[in-house]
Amino acid sequence: MAFVNIQNLTYKYPLTKEPVLKNINLQVQEGEFVSVIGPNGAGKSTLCYALAGFVPHFFKGEISGEIEVDGKLSSKSTLDEWVLNVGLAFQNPFNQISGAKYTVFEEIAFGLENIGVPRDEMKKRVEDAMSLTGISELADRSPYSLSGGQQQRVALTSILVMRPSLLVLDEPTSQMDPIGTREVFGVVRKMAEEGMTVMMVEHKVEWIANFADRVIALKDGQILLEGKPNEVLTSDVLVEHGFGVSRYTSTAREAKQRGLWKKNNLPVTLDEAVQGFKP
Amino acid sequence: MNINIKDLYFTYPTGLEALKGINLTIESGEQVAIVGQNGAGKTTLARHFNGLLKPTSGSVSIGDWETTKYSTAKLASRVGYVFQNPDEQLFSRDVRTEVSFGPKNLGYSKEKIDELVKRALSLTELNGKTETNPYDLSPAWRKMVALASIIAMDTPIIIFDEPTTGQDALNVGRIARVIAELRHEGKTVITITHDIDFCAENFDRVIALAKGQVLLDGMTKDVLGEEETLAQTYVDPPQLTRLGKALGLKDTVTTQEEFLKAIMWG
Amino acid sequence: MHERLSFHIKRDSFLHRLNPLTKLALTLALILLAFTFPWYWMPHLLALAAIIPLSLLGKVFREFMLTALRLIIPAAGFLFLMQAFFQPVGADVIFQFYFLDMTSESVLFAFRNAMRIVVMVSAFTLFLLTTHPSELMSDLTRRGLPGQFSYVIISTLQILPQMQTKAQTIISAQRSRGLDTESSFLKRAGSLIPLIGPLVFGSLVEVEERAIAIEARGFTSKHAKTSLHEIPDPAFDKSLRWVLFALIIASIGLNIWLS
Numbered sequence: 001m002a003f004v005n006i007q008n009l010t011y012k013y014p015l016t017k018e019p020v021l022k023n024i025n026l027q028v029q030e031g032e033f034v035s036v037i038g039p040n041g042a043g044k045s046t047l048c049y050a051l052a053g054f055v056p057h058f059f060k061g062e063i064s065g066e067i068e069v070d071g072k073l074s075s076k077s078t079l080d081e082w083v084l085n086v087g088l089a090f091q092n093p094f095n096q097i098s099g100a101k102y103t104v105f106e107e108i109a110f111g112l113e114n115i116g117v118p119r120d121e122m123k124k125r126v127e128d129a130m131s132l133t134g135i136s137e138l139a140d141r142s143p144y145s146l147s148g149g150q151q152q153r154v155a156l157t158s159i160l161v162m163r164p165s166l167l168v169l170d171e172p173t174s175q176m177d178p179i180g181t182r183e184v185f186g187v188v189r190k191m192a193e194e195g196m197t198v199m200m201v202e203h204k205v206e207w208i209a210n211f212a213d214r215v216i217a218l219k220d221g222q223i224l225l226e227g228k229p230n231e232v233l234t235s236d237v238l239v240e241h242g243f244g245v246s247r248y249t250s251t252a253r254e255a256k257q258r259g260l261w262k263k264n265n266l267p268v269t270l271d272e273a274v275q276g277f278k279p
Numbered sequence: 280m281n282i283n284i285k286d287l288y289f290t291y292p293t294g295l296e297a298l299k300g301i302n303l304t305i306e307s308g309e310q311v312a313i314v315g316q317n318g319a320g321k322t323t324l325a326r327h328f329n330g331l332l333k334p335t336s337g338s339v340s341i342g343d344w345e346t347t348k349y350s351t352a353k354l355a356s357r358v359g360y361v362f363q364n365p366d367e368q369l370f371s372r373d374v375r376t377e378v379s380f381g382p383k384n385l386g387y388s389k390e391k392i393d394e395l396v397k398r399a400l401s402l403t404e405l406n407g408k409t410e411t412n413p414y415d416l417s418p419a420w421r422k423m424v425a426l427a428s429i430i431a432m433d434t435p436i437i438i439f440d441e442p443t444t445g446q447d448a449l450n451v452g453r454i455a456r457v458i459a460e461l462r463h464e465g466k467t468v469i470t471i472t473h474d475i476d477f478c479a480e481n482f483d484r485v486i487a488l489a490k491g492q493v494l495l496d497g498m499t500k501d502v503l504g505e506e507e508t509l510a511q512t513y514v515d516p517p518q519l520t521r522l523g524k525a526l527g528l529k530d531t532v533t534t535q536e537e538f539l540k541a542i543m544w545g
Numbered sequence: 546m547h548e549r550l551s552f553h554i555k556r557d558s559f560l561h562r563l564n565p566l567t568k569l570a571l572t573l574a575l576i577l578l579a580f581t582f583p584w585y586w587m588p589h590l591l592a593l594a595a596i597i598p599l600s601l602l603g604k605v606f607r608e609f610m611l612t613a614l615r616l617i618i619p620a621a622g623f624l625f626l627m628q629a630f631f632q633p634v635g636a637d638v639i640f641q642f643y644f645l646d647m648t649s650e651s652v653l654f655a656f657r658n659a660m661r662i663v664v665m666v667s668a669f670t671l672f673l674l675t676t677h678p679s680e681l682m683s684d685l686t687r688r689g690l691p692g693q694f695s696y697v698i699i700s701t702l703q704i705l706p707q708m709q710t711k712a713q714t715i716i717s718a719q720r721s722r723g724l725d726t727e728s729s730f731l732k733r734a735g736s737l738i739p740l741i742g743p744l745v746f747g748s749l750v751e752v753e754e755r756a757i758a759i760e761a762r763g764f765t766s767k768h769a770k771t772s773l774h775e776i777p778d779p780a781f782d783k784s785l786r787w788v789l790f791a792l793i794i795a796s797i798g799l800n801i802w803l804s
Binding site for chain 2: 711714715717718719720721722723724725726738739741742743746747750
Binding site for chain 1: 417449521
């Protein structure tokens, strides 16, 4: 039995005319790191909200189908129970700052206070989570004084500290520089190795190819492609549908036409490109 | 219309020294990308171009206008500035009204406004959406409305602040086409960006800032090839440049065509 | 850029270490004594013999005096003049300004009222200077104040400066589109819609996202909440609160008895 099991999920927001998700079927195994790609408006964020329980519990609207995580059905749970098992961090870091706290340390402890974690354990968990994501030195800063990239790390840490069994991330690195991005992918990979199941929406295909177990390409509320990162990310179908692809892929595709790329598979990462182009 | 920056220093009221001695000339019709890590001073510098910030010392001139002597509203006739977040500027009930706001402020005649708005809307591929409320559009299209609202002002200089952040491949393509068209019309385009591949493919000149100073300034290919210097301001070279280096190519390559030519001829 | 809206000065002092509720009780006691104690010089005595020593005890004398000079004394001075001139009591005119009379009775009356205001604002200032808002709220929540209530208070304190920053960005964006916000009043009034529209829309989006973000972190969880900071409430604090309570009752009692 899969850890995450989505069956025939169709969903429409109260104010939209068309469904945003159309008949989604998706299974994810425990400890798997799945990445979701897709153009703007494909339904990526809505899928995140659905896994995290906010669709339909928070947004209302019309839903059909079932979402099951760790043997529990979303339709039979309340939101406050559901979020204990499924953590969500989304794109805009500024709006994820609770506003209730004056320092980063307090901000990260906020969730643990809400679920009644004893004080000593709370401090330990906050410290561990901060050192994991590399923000220990920000502990006493005001969350509002940080850069966008730093705030994104705080948002991620604030959810990791709750130790959800499923981690849902919606473009968690959009405001980070290359180094920050690399570190976040590393942390997420590590959490997956330790058994956390991860669903991450991202644009940065080179990093996805380096770190994710599986890629799902979403378009117009439907799953267009699904499979191993290299398979999905080099597919010709993506280009036709306006997905972003790695420059290594597009260049090798052109090179192949000119007879300069001899391999069968196209590259996504620098290493793959170097291997293929090496004389 | 040239931009001349002489010994520009800028210190925020908090005491943060954001710019420390910038000297630059940007010629009419140049396509310039400004890169560098967060806090390097990119936005602070760009906000001097239309007088949103005034130098603590030194000077910034747009043509024969020194920015300290003109208000931002006045400088808006020479410099258009597209802010990063469209939601911090859109307020009208439909796209056409929104896009007309800038040219109206600049006092053009009605005929001229109609013509400028029409051109801006078609350049940004918004033709079918002119009567829509901007807030009924997706964030990607709101971004295009923000672009159109500045392009319609027909300024000789246009500044884009992080145009590709949060945009998908389709919209990045649209934005690149807009910039190409502005280049064709002879406008000066200055873009602040983190997106180094976008920078490599669309700009002739790159200025890398680090800690409030110019770290590198030159032709795109020359600047983006300086991997070690760029690392000081946390910028990775473009993907193809890195690939070219890894393969031991003699010259720095930044675009697909350059790369393919280089491997073809070894 | 403003980071937050708080007057709190982080120091280690007797006053800082008091339980927030004790400090609140102390503040109230000072105010009520100044207003109810039936002795003319009580507010003056409190200002000199309680407020100033407390500011020294709390190691915030310099910050306190700055606020006093900039804000409290000018405001109280203004109040004094208004009352001294406009209070229609007494016949002993000591000063005339056109048709306005200042009598010795109205001066005394105004002086006491001004000093009461000085004590009230000073007591609050000292409270704010030595009490961290989140400490106060944690303590009050622990004592039974609903969590939602303290959340609203604290987040409002924090979000106001952020709104100001955002408003500044919007103004910059519209000025870049040629909007003239620097000239005549009429023009500025006309420029309100382009400024307020994005601010309101942005706030709506923000409120929704923030609601999701705090919900995702168990804000409405039915578990009993815990608190990161332990806020001590030793026996000394409890006794002090009883003493202050007794003083307040005595002062009000005396006031009623003598009237």
